[in-house]
Amino acid sequence: MADNARHPESRYGNRPTMKDVAARAGVxxxxxSRVVNGEPGVTPDTERRVxxxxxxxxxxxxxxxxxxxxxxxASIGLVLEDLADPFYGPLSxxxxxxxxxxxxxxxNGSSAEDADREQELVLAFCARxxxxxxxxxxxxxxxxxxxxxxxxxxxxxxxRPAGRIDADVVLSDSFGGARxxxxxxxxxxHRRIGFIGDQPRIHTATERLRGYHAAMADADLPVDEAWVxxxxxxxxxxxxxxxxxxxxxxxxxxxxxxxxxxxxxxVRVLAGxxxxxxxxxxxxxxxxxxxxxxxxxxxxxxxxxTAAELLFRRLDxxxxxxxxxxxxxxxxxxxxxxxxxPAGG
Amino acid sequence: MADNARHPESRYGNRPTMKDVAARAGVxxxxxSRVVNGEPGVTPDTERRVxxxxxxxxxxxxxxxxxxxxxxxASIGLVLEDLADPFYGPLSxxxxxxxxxxxxxxxNGSSAEDADREQELVLAFCARxxxxxxxxxxxxxxxxxxxxxxxxxxxxxxxRPAGRIDADVVLSDSFGGARxxxxxxxxxxHRRIGFIGDQPRIHTATERLRGYHAAMADADLPVDEAWVxxxxxxxxxxxxxxxxxxxxxxxxxxxxxxxxxxxxxxVRVLAGxxxxxxxxxxxxxxxxxxxxxxxxxxxxxxxxxTAAELLFRRLDxxxxxxxxxxxxxxxxxxxxxxxxxPAGG
DNA sequence: CCTGCATGTGACAACGTTGTCCAGGGCCTA
DNA sequence: TAGGCCCTGGACAACGTTGTCACATGCAGG
Numbered sequence: 001m002a003d004n005a006r007h008p009e010s011r012y013g014n015r016p017t018m019k020d021v022a023a024r025a026g027v028x029x030x031x032x033s034r035v036v037n038g039e040p041g042v043t044p045d046t047e048r049r050v051x052x053x054x055x056x057x058x059x060x061x062x063x064x065x066x067x068x069x070x071x072x073x074a075s076i077g078l079v080l081e082d083l084a085d086p087f088y089g090p091l092s093x094x095x096x097x098x099x100x101x102x103x104x105x106x107x108n109g110s111s112a113e114d115a116d117r118e119q120e121l122v123l124a125f126c127a128r129x130x131x132x133x134x135x136x137x138x139x140x141x142x143x144x145x146x147x148x149x150x151x152x153x154x155x156x157x158x159x160r161p162a163g164r165i166d167a168d169v170v171l172s173d174s175f176g177g178a179r180x181x182x183x184x185x186x187x188x189x190h191r192r193i194g195f196i197g198d199q200p201r202i203h204t205a206t207e208r209l210r211g212y213h214a215a216m217a218d219a220d221l222p223v224d225e226a227w228v229x230x231x232x233x234x235x236x237x238x239x240x241x242x243x244x245x246x247x248x249x250x251x252x253x254x255x256x257x258x259x260x261x262x263x264x265x266x267v268r269v270l271a272g273x274x275x276x277x278x279x280x281x282x283x284x285x286x287x288x289x290x291x292x293x294x295x296x297x298x299x300x301x302x303x304x305x306t307a308a309e310l311l312f313r314r315l316d317x318x319x320x321x322x323x324x325x326x327x328x329x330x331x332x333x334x335x336x337x338x339x340x341x342p343a344g345g
Numbered sequence: 346m347a348d349n350a351r352h353p354e355s356r357y358g359n360r361p362t363m364k365d366v367a368a369r370a371g372v373x374x375x376x377x378s379r380v381v382n383g384e385p386g387v388t389p390d391t392e393r394r395v396x397x398x399x400x401x402x403x404x405x406x407x408x409x410x411x412x413x414x415x416x417x418x419a420s421i422g423l424v425l426e427d428l429a430d431p432f433y434g435p436l437s438x439x440x441x442x443x444x445x446x447x448x449x450x451x452x453n454g455s456s457a458e459d460a461d462r463e464q465e466l467v468l469a470f471c472a473r474x475x476x477x478x479x480x481x482x483x484x485x486x487x488x489x490x491x492x493x494x495x496x497x498x499x500x501x502x503x504x505r506p507a508g509r510i511d512a513d514v515v516l517s518d519s520f521g522g523a524r525x526x527x528x529x530x531x532x533x534x535h536r537r538i539g540f541i542g543d544q545p546r547i548h549t550a551t552e553r554l555r556g557y558h559a560a561m562a563d564a565d566l567p568v569d570e571a572w573v574x575x576x577x578x579x580x581x582x583x584x585x586x587x588x589x590x591x592x593x594x595x596x597x598x599x600x601x602x603x604x605x606x607x608x609x610x611x612v613r614v615l616a617g618x619x620x621x622x623x624x625x626x627x628x629x630x631x632x633x634x635x636x637x638x639x640x641x642x643x644x645x646x647x648x649x650x651t652a653a654e655l656l657f658r659r660l661d662x663x664x665x666x667x668x669x670x671x672x673x674x675x676x677x678x679x680x681x682x683x684x685x686x687p688a689g690g
Numbered sequence: 691c692c693t694g695c696a697t698g699t700g701a702c703a704a705c706g707t708t709g710t711c712c713a714g715g716g717c718c719t720a
Numbered sequence: 721t722a723g724g725c726c727c728t729g730g731a732c733a734a735c736g737t738t739g740t741c742a743c744a745t746g747c748a749g750g
Binding site for chain 3: 362363364374375378381382406407408409410411412413414415
């Protein structure tokens with residue numbers, strides 16, 4: 001009765017341990033360990049007896065205890081903004097695939113674009129002693145990670161650079177992509193182009209805005225401040241922003257959407273209008289081909305894969321100054337970006 | 346030098362432990378533990394000294410060791426088919442959200458629809474001593490989980506029932522949903538309706554097929570075996586299947602797509618045809634409203650939330666026979682399902 | 691027959707934390 | 721002022737595993 005609850009607070013029904021296996025097999029504890037870990041120096045006969053005991057008891061090695069001894073957990077943490085965002089699915093999957101190749105498990109968390117929650121997650125991962133971290137930053141100050149990094153937790157930032165610390169980062173070329181997208185609209189005759197982006201504290205949002213301004217400047221086009229809108233990507237806000245830019249005779253004739261969520265809402269808004277408006281969006285979208293949406297495409301899976309590979313190189317001992325990798329984007333023409341401005345525009 | 350590598354195999358740069366903190370603060374080990382865990386019985390002055398030492402050393406509690414002592418890991422494992430599939434993003438996010446409410450972390454893994462890989466992941470999670478498991482089954486035999494469940498690992502299956510063991514499961518009403526979708530097509534005048542689904546070993550695939558047959562039988566319509574195709578959901582296969590069903594004067598006038606991936610390919614195939622073909626798909630898809638795709642929608646987030654809540658009820662001690670929860674689906678009319686058959690059809 | 695060596699095996703400490711238990715000191719009451 | 725209690729703090733064992741080391745045994749060679 002009493003020994004039926006070695007862990008009063010636990011609901012584990014007393015899982016067998018190596019000690020139990022050893023007792024049943026009539027061997028020493030260490031011999032069981034050797035068998036379980038495939039270490040040499042065990043006679044076939046002993047090994048068989050141990051295997052039988054393992055089988056009979058349903059023993060499974062406790063990796064928590066193992067970790068405590070060995071120091072490595074063979075797991076990495078991934079903090080992203082929202083697992084439900086279609087952009088992060090492929091990224092997450094790519095990270096998982098690389099982790100799997102290295103025999104590591106993936107612990108996931110969504111920050112919901114909240115800096116405190118990001119920190120909370122990251123530190124929880126560190127308490128679990130993950131070997132490494134891949135972080136899509138929500139906050140803009142990552143000095144809280146300094147002791148962790150100093151203690152040996154490899155860390156790679158993705159999609160946006162870390163704030164106030166020097167660390168590895170893998171990015172898409174937001175500036176160049178946006179510049180190319182806006183230049184594409186200009187090349188098709190547009191002179192009044194609107195930009196709707198994410199909140200300005202997000203690095204990619206400002207980079208893309210910078211690309212917009214660069215393209216306009218390249219073509220010597222003025223930018224009316226009413227054509228630019230940064231803020232939440234909620235459908236309501238984006239809708240209001242788009243409609244206000246499009247209103248009136250001097251409204252914009254083309255829109256550049258700063259990310260996938262903005263694009264989706266923009267498509268909905270434009271679908272309800274009579275006069276066609278040109279649209280280029282940052283990020284590709286499923287079924288965009290059928291809807292004829294021209295986009296600047298970034299390869300989310302490549303971002304994840306690159307970051308994870310960099311992380312494991314660090315874990316395998318690669319030293320050196322923090323790397324900054326920038327992946328190219330691609331303009332995919334599907335029609336919406338090739339709509340000319342109206343005759344009088 | 347020597348003590349700079351207490352763990353020869355570890356890359357942790359000797360993280361400080363409670364012992365180190367205790368030494369620096371000039372208190373006992375247990376006192377540090379009390380402060381870290383917010384236990385009572387520490388004077389404000391002592392607490393301050395300890396906090397300062399923690400701060401100065403960058404100490405962070407090692408949860409691996411904690412877990413070993415306490416028996417609970419405050420983490421749950423989620424095995425699904427593919428994180429990159431848009432259906433699983435919201436599901437995964439919902440699970441994460443519930444886990445967060447219960448102070449647990451989420452460990453993720455994709456089985457890639459492979460039974461061996463599912464088992465490998467599940468057992469790896471068990472070795473980590475996750476408190477609970479949420480599994481979207483890839484395999485059809487889960488007896489390998491019996492010792493784990495007996496040892497107290499709470500387990501909930503989602504989207505498909507477990508194979509050969511009796512366990513909690515949360516499902517969508519695949520049968521009813523498909524039946525309603527096909528009945529909808531019949532109500533709009535179709536008599537020759539094609540069904541393209543996933544591989545027959547997948548429970549939802551056969552359930553949806555069953556729904557298709559039921560709806561046809563309800564209307565006393567014959568089913569030509571050439572109208573039914575189960576198999577891989579790769580675009581190539583689905584395209585071939587769809588084109589062959591649609592070919593000829595006696596080809597089908599409507600298609601029912603068995604899941605989101607099939608629907609996407611079907612839309613692409615149908616977009617290339619002159620004569621309109623009606624389409625209803627299982628699972629909603631982003632932008633389906635703009636494309637006018639009629640779907641049977643299942644609430645992936647609700648599946649995840651329901652499963653996670655059930656899991657935590659089990660962890661909180663809820664006993665009783667395994668539950669089977671079935672969530673309803675909804676028909677969303679958007680146009681593609683309301684296309685009538687051609688005059689002669 | 692003893693030495694030397696290889697091989698298989700087990701005893702033991704350690705990993706970092708928490709639960710149990712006990713000691714010392716201050717305070718209250720009789 | 722003695723006796724009891726509460727409050728704070730620390731010593732110690734235990735969690736389940738692995739690394740180190742030492743002990744048996746067996747066999748070959750001197």
